Amino acid sequence: MVFSNLVFLFAFLPIVLVLYIVVRNELKNYILLLASLVFYAWGEPRFVLLMLFSILINYIFGLLIDKYRHILTLKKMFLWIAIFGNVLILAIFKYAQFFVENINSLLDLSIHMEPIPLPIGISFFTFQAMSYIIDVYRKDAGVQKNLSSLALYISLFPQLVAGPIVRYNTVAEQIKKRFVNLDKFSDGVKRFIIGLAKKVIIANSFGEVADTIFSTTPDSLSVTTAWVGIAAYSLQIYFDFSGYSDMAIGLGKMFGFDFLENFNYPYISKSVSEFWRRWHISLSSWFKDYIYIPLGGSRKGLPRTVINLLIVWTITGFWHGASWTFMAWGFYFGVLIVLERLWLGKLLSKLYSPIQHLYLIVIVMIGWVFFRADNFSYSFEYIQTMFGINQTKLIDGQAIIFLNDYWITFIIAIVFSMPIIPWLKTKVKTISFYEKQIVPVQSVIMPIIYMLIMGFCMILLVNSTYNPFIYFRF
Amino acid sequence: MNRFGNILLSSLFVMFIMIFGVYMFSTNDHDISKTENRKLAQKPELTIEKLKDGSYMEEFEGYFTDQFPGRDRWLKSYIDYQRLTNKTYIFDYFITKENWIYPKPDYDIYSAEIEESTDRLNLFADFLKDKDIELYYFSVPHRTTVMSFLLPDYIKPGNYLQNINVFMSNLYTDENFVTVDLTNEFTKTFSEEELSEMYFRTDHHWNLNGAFQGYKRIVDTLNVHSDHFIDTEVRIEDYQKICSDSSVEFDGSYNKQVYRVVDESEELKCYYKSKEVDYDKYTIYLNGQEREPSQVYGQGIRKESSIVNYSDLFTYNYSELKIINERNKKLDNKILIIKDSYANPLVYQLAEHFYETTIYDPRYNEDQIIQEYIEEMDFDIVAFVYNSTHLYGKNYKFDTYPVSDAQEQELK
Structure with missing residues (x-):
């Protein structure tokens, strides 16, 4: 199930909210666990068993690690078995086809493998499970002796299928004890509506543009259409994913959870390093804490740091999908981050600020071409069209149609990809009569605005047959 | 927001998500x-x-x-929003300021499909020639193929004319097999203003004006080529226009696709009736059953419905409609018209010239092989009246059942 779905919004969510409110405190986690399993089974009835299996093995190995905490070899062995088990689940369900295809072409074999459907959210819940195991190993969090509590952590529906990747040590206490009051619930509602609007109003619109353009051969596109296509995709992926994270965070608040932020206006960055501190923060920090630092981070000299960075970023790319293009996309960012560390960063910092922004935007957009395209040849041809090397027209009717149809959405998206709202909030608060005159008016107007946005989303949702979440693939 | 604001927002949100499910x-x-x-x-x-x-x-x-x-209301709101923001295509339809609705142009060239259909048509012509039956193919202009001038410059017209040209050039015509490309003829003969008077704005068909011009050209062709046709001059003065009340709505096929948001008040909801030939004297057989002439042609207007569509104004798509015109008994000429819906306004007019007119729609005769059907009858003329986008597909199967290739496989 997805959040921007009528069944979720008008059947699942109200039922779960009512049940959650009316049951006694000690039953609330069971309600959420049941709801989470139904939520997952709704889209993937078969794979709910896989998730339950993953929960069980991580529960057992968590207990074993904790029990043999004082016997280092055993503790390490259990950690590695648990990590191996989690990686194996990912390898089978996400990467097996890729490995078989590459072995076949490398060794000229013809191993046949029936395609395995990708269980939604597998990369997210597997990484959360590993986070639990490693946190217990490192004593960053206590072992979870209650199976249902661990099951709730791994399967909690707000962040189950598209993150944020919630680290165990950040919610361990909240699973035991949390509170929700009117202010927090209301904050959750606001955040949820904002996320829904990002997804339904902006991301879905750009999805139509990007899908049309990326299904056309690059030599049939004009230069303008190619730029419109990649600009649309860049905004689609940001609003889709950050919208989903907003909805997850908002839903979490409605049930008393405080999840960490996952996005912080990444497109205002001035360097690739900064971009990745602002984009999919939960994934970057997961890789930093659980792979980059254990590999030695930057503590073992420059050559090792460079190697570590390239390894981590290539794996980051591979996490996004089982293909060489995703790996190349990750490696591309690894190389840029290394270059920025070596000399490029210093050079950039001396440049005029808008040029730094332009550098980042162009670099990221080129990266998205590899991310969106199905193969390298398409990506390279597309980039050639973008820069006029394919000698296609500068502008054509298709570009005019897209610009005519989506210019408002482009403006809205560009404006809201910058921290305009926080800036406005800060400014308004400095007005002397803010508390006495603005807050009361705001308290009537803002709920109406939020509900109008919700109503507008409904118009698009009832109509929409086009409603996929991009991050379901991962 | 203060506490009141939080209460208001939370209550509105919870009510909003609950009310629809409960309702x-x-x-x-x-x-x-x-x-x-x-x-x-x-x-x-x-x-x-x-x-x-x-x-x-x-x-x-x-x-x-x-x-x-409230699904319909939500959907209409969506279209209103799309129109307000000047979206080029709404559900793949372009709506002009003058309320013309256009489907997204088709840029494909269907050479392989057309080659298959024209090969079959050429063989069918040979089959009829052996039986000494005249064959005519009237490709009548579909709205999309002649009205692209109303599209803005940035929307490239579809490749319809290219497909028609491929189709026409593939046919082996002779004195027994005459083809008429009315699309090119209409484009050359009529001004844009005249063409605009010949089609519905919110439907994919021609209206009575366009259909009448098509009828006139069919008669002109038969005058020249047919041995079973008495030379006739078709004059507009010989016809009376019967129209529905202006309050009656027109239910256009394109308008349906956009939830009827387009104003259709300027549509011509009329049909032509001959002043000379009394259509009520026709004997009508619908799939073998006798019917009153008034039950078949222009019945939507006679019923005084509050909303009419193209079929209501003229005739419906019947699998077989036979019209006997006793005025031509002496001529004893029989025509089979194989048609799609573009022929619906013409059937009573065409019947004026024959003793027996059989209207046959292959789309509704999937259990009938046309050649076998013709063998059983005694036609002098076979005439196709297909619109100019109807250039290939199962309706070009004449010696097998007119079903899709997939259905044919299933039958085997």
Whole structure:
């Protein structure tokens, strides 16, 4: 199930909210666990068993690690078995086809493998499970002796299928004890509506543009259409994913959870390093804490740091999908981050600020071409069209149609990809009569605005047959 | 926001998400959507199998969307928003300021498909030649093929004319097989203003004016080429225009696709009636059953319905409609018209010239092989009246059942 779905919004969510409110405190986690399993089974009835299996093995190995905490070899062995088990689940369900295809072409074999459907959210819940195991190993969090509590952590529906990747040590206490009051619930509602609007109003619109353009051969596109296509995709992926994270965070608040932020206006960055501190923060920090630092981070000299960075970023790319293009996309960012560390960063910092922004935007957009395209040849041809090397027209009717149809959405998206709202909030608060005159008016107007946005989303949702979440693939 | 604001927002949100579900499950489900002209999904049956393979969830989502409270209103609001923001295509339709609705142009060239259909048509011509039956192919201009001038410059017209040219050039015509490309003729003969008077704005068909011009050219062709036709001059003065009341709405096929948001008040809801030939004296057989002439042609206007569509104004798509015109008994000429819906306004006019006129729609005769049908009858003329986008497909199968290739495989 997805959040921007009528069944979720008008059947699942109200039922779960009512049940959650009316049951006694000690039953609330069971309600959420049941709801989470139904939520997952709704889209993937078969794979709910896989998730339950993953929960069980991580529960057992968590207990074993904790029990043999004082016997280092055993503790390490259990950690590695648990990590191996989690990686194996990912390898089978996400990467097996890729490995078989590459072995076949490398060794000229013809191993046949029936395609395995990708269980939604597998990369997210597997990484959360590993986070639990490693946190217990490192004593960053206590072992979870209650199976249902661990099951709730791994399967909690707000962040189950598209993150944020919630680290165990950040919610361990909240699973035991949390509170929700009117202010927090209301904050959750606001955040949820904002996320829904990002997804339904902006991301879905750009999805139509990007899908049309990326299904056309690059030599049939004009230069303008190619730029419109990649600009649309860049905004689609940001609003889709950050919208989903907003909805997850908002839903979490409605049930008393405080999840960490996952996005912080990444497109205002001035360097690739900064971009990745602002984009999919939960994934970057997961890789930093659980792979980059254990590999030695930057503590073992420059050559090792460079190697570590390239390894981590290539794996980051591979996490996004089982293909060489995703790996190349990750490696591309690894190389840029290394270059920025070596000399490029210093050079950039001396440049005029808008040029730094332009550098980042162009670099990221080129990266998205590899991310969106199905193969390298398409990506390279597309980039050639973008820069006029394919000698296609500068502008054509298709570009005019897209610009005519989506210019408002482009403006809205560009404006809201910058921290305009926080800036406005800060400014308004400095007005002397803010508390006495603005807050009361705001308290009537803002709920109406939020509900109008919700109503507008409904118009698009009832109509929409086009409603996929991009991050379901991962 | 202060505490009041938080209470207000939380209450509105909870009420909003609860009210639709409660309303939906406490009211009866709808069976059909009149706007969309289709059956709506009903509550799916809950079985273990369906739960296991996920089909229950899929069906439930379809049911939930179809039965969502105020669905038509939400959908219309969506289209209003699209029009307000000047979206080029709404559900793949372009709406001009003058309320003309256009489908997204088709840029494909269907050479392979057309080659197949024209090969079959050439063989069919040979079959008829052996039987000494004249064959005419009238490609009548579909709206999309002649009206692209109303599209803005940035929308490239579709490749319709290229497809028509490929089709026409593939046919081996002779004195027994005459083809007429009315699309090119209309484009050359009529001004843009005249063409605009010949088509519905909100429907994919021609109106009585366009159909009358088509009829005139068919008669002109038969005058020149047919041995079974008395030379006749078609004059507009010999016809009377019968129109519905201006309050009657027109239900255009394109307008249906955009939830009827386009104003249709300027549509011509009329048909032509001969002043000379009394159509009520025709003897009509509909699929072998005798019917009153008034039950077949222009019945929508006579019924005084509040809303009429193209078929209501002229005739419906019948599998077989036979018209006997006793005035031509002496001529004893018999024509078979193989047609699509573009011929619907012409049937009574064409019947003025023959003793027996058989209107045959292959789309509704999937259990009938046309050549076998012709063998059983005694036609002098076979004439196709297909619109100019109808250039290939199952309706070009004459020695086998007119079904799709997939259906043909199943039958085998």
